[in-house]
Amino acid sequence: MTVTIYDVAREAGVSMATVSRVVNNNPNVKPQTRKKVYEAIERLGYRPNAVARGLASKKTTTVGVVIPDISNSNFAEVARGIEDIANMYHYNIILCNADKRKDKEIRVINTLLEKQVDGLLFMGGAVTEEHIQAFKTANVPVVLCATTDEDNKIPSVDINHEEAAYDAVKTLLAQGHTDIAMISGTLQDPSNGYARYQGYKRALEEAGIPESEDFVRVGNYRYESGVEAMNHFLSLDKHPTAVFSATDEMAIGAIHAIQDKGLRVPEDISVISVDNSRMASMVRPQLSAVAQPMYDIGAVSMRLLTKLMKKEPVEQAKVVLPHEVVSRQSVGAPKA
Amino acid sequence: MTVTIYDVAREAGVSMATVSRVVNNNPNVKPQTRKKVYEAIERLGYRPNAVARGLASKKTTTVGVVIPDISNSNFAEVARGIEDIANMYHYNIILCNADKRKDKEIRVINTLLEKQVDGLLFMGGAVTEEHIQAFKTANVPVVLCATTDEDNKIPSVDINHEEAAYDAVKTLLAQGHTDIAMISGTLQDPSNGYARYQGYKRALEEAGIPESEDFVRVGNYRYESGVEAMNHFLSLDKHPTAVFSATDEMAIGAIHAIQDKGLRVPEDISVISVDNSRMASMVRPQLSAVAQPMYDIGAVSMRLLTKLMKKEPVEQAKVVLPHEVVSRQSVGAPKA
C-alpha cells in the first residue's frame, strides 16, 4: 500500500541511493537523473517516511517544545517566536502542553526524548531538581525559555523578572504614590512569582516605605483572582492608592473591581502590571504595563538551540532580554 | 552512547524479544523475568526509542493536530479537549501551528503525515479542495474539528454556526431591536464568517427587516477591527441600536468604541457575539454571547478519531454539538 523509496527507484530506473540523494537535495546527482526521479515521485505519490529517516540518520529535524499552559497567550506568543525561527532553520516543532502540572511536564519531556527530538525547549514554570535530572538524561541540547534555573547551569533566555517588577513599582513611586499594594503570583513560581515580589519589595525598601502585609495578596494569575485581591484591598480601612499586579489579567480584574466599587482608574487608584499582552489595550482605561518581549524570547531561544544542536560555539548561554515599561492610561498621580 | 534494547537484554541475561515484551506490557512473561528486565532497564537508564518502535510496528501512537492560530484562545481550548482525551487513550499529540495561512496548513499536514501520525485532527479554517486532496493521500483517518467541509465527506465535529448566529440575533430581536448591525468575519471563512452572516440574514428576513448594507462590516476577528467597525456604525446618520459580532474579541472592541463616544452599553446600544470565551466576563459590561463548546468539540473529535484509528464502527461521522446563548449584561431593550 505505502510507496517506498524502493518503488520510486524501480519506477525511475535508478538505485534507491540516488532517490535518497534527490530527496535530500544532495548536489551529486545529474540534473537529468534528478528529473527522472522527481517524475517517478510525482507519479507514485511518494512521501518520505520521516520515521525511517529518523532511525537511519539519527536525526529527526524536530525540536520538542513544552508549553506549560496552551491557553496562556503569553506562551502562545513565545511559541510563535519559536516557530518562526524553527521554520527558518527547517526544523519541525512538536508542541506539548503540560497543563501547568509538574508531573505532566516531566512526562512530556520524556516522551519528547523518546521521540528522539534533536533538541528541547522548555517554556515557563519552575525548574526543579527533577527537571534537571530529566534534562541530564537527554543527550540533546536543552534551552529554557521564559524561565531560568536557580543555579544557572542550563542555557536559557528570559527577562529579568525582578527588575521588571522593580521598574513597574518605580513608575508608581515616581508619580508620588506611597501606598502601593501588590497582587502577586504564587511565591513558589521563581520567575513570575517570587522574583516579581522581590522587585516590588526592593523598590519599596529603596523608597523607605515599610512593607505592609495587608498590601500583598497572592493570586493565581487569573482575572478572578485579581478581582478578589483588589476587593480585599478595597475592604481595608485605608486602601492603597496604587496597585502593582504580577500579570495583566489580574490587573484587569483589579481595574474592574475598582470600577465596580464606583472608584476610578487612575484617578482614585493607579494600576500597573507586567506582561503587556494584547489584552492590555483591550480594557478601559488601557493598562500600563512592563512589556515582556515574548515573541523575542521564543525566537532567541530557538536560535540559541539551533546553534547548540549544530554544535556551534555560543558566546552567551544565559541571555537576558530587555523589558520596557509602556505607559498607557492606568497610572496617574495620587489624589492630593 | 545510547543504550538500546539489546544492551538491556544482555544486562538482564535474556533475549531482546523478552525485553521488548516487558516494555510493551505483553503478559507472556514470567513475573520474575519481568522483574529482572525492569531492573536492568533501571540500571542502564534505558529509554525506548519511539522512532525505531514506529518503524518496526508501523504505528506511532501519536496524532497530529493542526491548529490555525495558536494565539487564539478558542483553539487553545479545543486543543485542551483533544489533549485530555488523547491522554486517556494513550496517544501523544503533535500540535502544529499554521498561522492562519493555507499554504502552511497544507505544508503542516504533509509533514505530519511524513511523521507517520496515526491520525489527523484538522482544526478550524476553511477546508478547500486542496485540503481534501492532501487528506486523501493520507492513509490514516482525518477528522475536522471546529470546522466542516462543504460536501460533508470528511468526519467532523462542530456546532451549527448559522444557527448560533441566528439565535444571537433572535435574542436582539426579542428585546425589540430592529436596527441591528453585524460585525462579520471574512465571508471566505465558511463557518465563522459566511455561516454566521447567513444566520444574521435569516433572522432579519424572518422578522421582516430589510437588510442594510451600511449595517454590515467585515472584520478580521481582532479587537481593533471591532473598534473600527463600530466607529463606522457610529458615524452613520442613524446608528444601529444593537450589534451582533461574529466573535467576542470584536464585540469587546465594539463595546469600547461605543463607550469611547460617550454612549452606554446596553442602554444606548446592545452588543452580543458568538464565542463566549473567557474574555466575555472580562469586560464591563460583561458580554452576552452564544457559547461554543470548544473543549467538547476537541474532546469529541479526538474520541471520534480514536474510534476511526481502531477501525471501530462509528454511528455518526458528522457530529453537531449544541450551542447556547448565555445572557450577561450587554444586551437590553432599545430606548423608547
Next chain:
DNA sequence: CTGTTAGCGCATTCAG
C-alpha cells in the same frame, strides 16, 4: 555521478 551494502532500534513472526 551512481550503485551496493550495512545497519539504525525495535516489533514480530515462528519455533521451541
Next chain:
DNA sequence: CTGAATGCGCTAACAG
C-alpha cells in the same frame, strides 16, 4: 514462557 531471525524505510559510507 522465551529466543532467533527477519525486516520496517531509509541514510551513509564505500566502491566504482
